Amino acid sequence: MPTTYTVIRRPLITERALGAKETEDTLVFEVAPKATKNQIKQAVEALFKVKVSTVRTANYPGKERRRGRFAGYRPDWKKAYVRLQAGEKMPEYIDNL
Numbered sequence: 224m225p226t227t228y229t230v231i232r233r234p235l236i237t238e239r240a241l242g243a244k245e246t247e248d249t250l251v252f253e254v255a256p257k258a259t260k261n262q263i264k265q266a267v268e269a270l271f272k273v274k275v276s277t278v279r280t281a282n283y284p285g286k287e288r289r290r291g292r293f294a295g296y297r298p299d300w301k302k303a304y305v306r307l308q309a310g311e312k313m314p315e316y317i318d319n320l
Contacts, residue, residue: 230266256301263303
């Protein structure tokens, strides 16, 4: 059984993610690639003490990066959009931005 902090790696703090947070009551996280929607839902509910309505996920393949003649790949990663139920208070995980 994965723990809360192995399922949710970090919140994504971008313009698009902050816009979704303000207008759509949706939180955006980078999550473990093998995490399921139910595991993500349980982790967010346990961590922030809120009720989750829906979870949408997107997988992103790692991009090729070069350092001179040496090439490598960044790791694959997964993003989760977590919508809260109506009437839930939005948690504040960023300050002073």
